[in-house]
Amino acid sequence: MELLDPTAESAPVARQGAPRLGDINGRIVGLLDISKPRGDVFLDRLAELLEARDVTVRRYAKPTHARPASADLRSQIAAECEAVVEALAD
């Protein structure tokens, strides 16, 4: 029996992760707050720890955790940072 494929026929292309930084000291790291309650508590502490290691920390936030980050925000983070940490919390 021949069937018509109901899917998007887009078996996800295996993506390569970005190159690892190796050492984090002196790098630029973005912290993305997805706007869940208490995500800021986690990220504030993380920022302290990173700054103690001479890391330049840049802070970002999504307007709501219920929607994906906008393309603009994603490209801004990619342009301005070498690594990003995204915080969930509740």
Place this chain on the structure above:
Amino acid sequence: MSRLADLDGLLVVVKSDCETCQMVEPVLRVISARTGVAVASQDDPSYPRGLAVLDDTDLELSWELQTETTPTLYRVEKGKVVGSAPGWNREEWQHLAGIDDLGAGLPASRPGCGSKIFEPGTFERLNDKSRGLRARRVTVAPAIDPFEAMMAFGWSDGLPVVPPTEDRVQRMLDGTRRQPGEIVCVMAPDLVECTVEKVAINAVMAGCKPEYLPVVLAGCEAVATELFNIHGVAATTHFAGPVLIVNGPIRHALGMNSGVNALGPGNRANATIGRAVNLVVRNLGGARPGGVDRSTLGSPSKWTLCFPEDEEGSPWEPLSTERGMAEGTSALSAFAGHGPHEIVDHASRDADSLAGSFAAQLNSVGHPKLMGNFDALVVVSPEHARVFTSSGWDKARLRQELRERLTFDGDEVVKGAGGIAEGVPKNRLQPRMTKFRPDGLWFAYAGGTAGMFSGIISGWSGGPRGSQMATVSIDNWK
């Protein structure tokens, strides 16, 4: 392989039972002798006698030419039609043939007959054959049960699906005038362009009839809107799924059920339309449970929850016109929700008392101390609606009365109040707080005539931060 591509020069399409064709036979002999002409016969390969005839009884050449009239004389250059003359018209035939004295004894013109490609049944057959479908073909070996194979492919919501064969998908596509390749919407989370063909494949699998397809297409359009936000609805840990409410004449045309068991099983249209939209979200959007769909508990609305309003029985204006659609339009509204959760009240005989019961149950949506977070759709049954109308309440009055009963002092609902940690955070607290957003409480009328039960369909995170009801035309997709 195109037969037209092999031709060059003059071509005429005829059929033996056409009087105009019979009249021009002598003309065809003249053209044949002087310059040559290919003669294609739609019904009898031995007609016209004495001329070499292309057998077009399968009508493939006529279909390729889209010949509307017999006879039609064509001038073909390297497989492309560069001129045509339908019926008999001396001037046009002379011009096309490049011969000055054609049909001297004939009238100057005479209309032809209808081409066989437009005969009932024939047109549909030829149309199906040429309606090329682009979906990848997946072959299931004869020894394999296709129902098991489709489960293994991950195409199903867990229940058996109908095998989407080309024949079934072609018949499904008869349910719309839209072309198979047209884009219906871009479906999150994978942001896939959904074609009419792909939606039709999923509609076959869900068990739809072809006439349901416009409603399924409208459902896909609605959930893919920015308003509805299917990405958030599919991905959330909350229960919600697409709840579809159908209004307008199409409810009757499809035999949908707005009466006994309207939110339950037993009606093919109710059951399969909602299921088809969920299969599109799964198979095209890519939201699979355990993958992007992270719902903690899920709910049956992720399978199917689709029902029509009982507009004829309802004392109120239909949901669709309240949502801005013209009266008499068939429309679909998509609401992110789950349930239903019951409102049982056998005792109230006046609106005031019944509104008290409605408010008490509605306050449990999400959590009794959360205000403005979750929307709700109340499906009001005939026996409950009668209590409101006998007290002279219309829908606007009911909404207003419920809002008043569901407005609380901030102190009662703040986090920690009553010994319950959950509640409104202090930084959002107002002196008085109302349970539902101004456009976060909706009503639909449905259900059997016996039973003092109404149903709350609880919503997900409402407003621009989450999901809002989306209403679209079904007629656009016919």
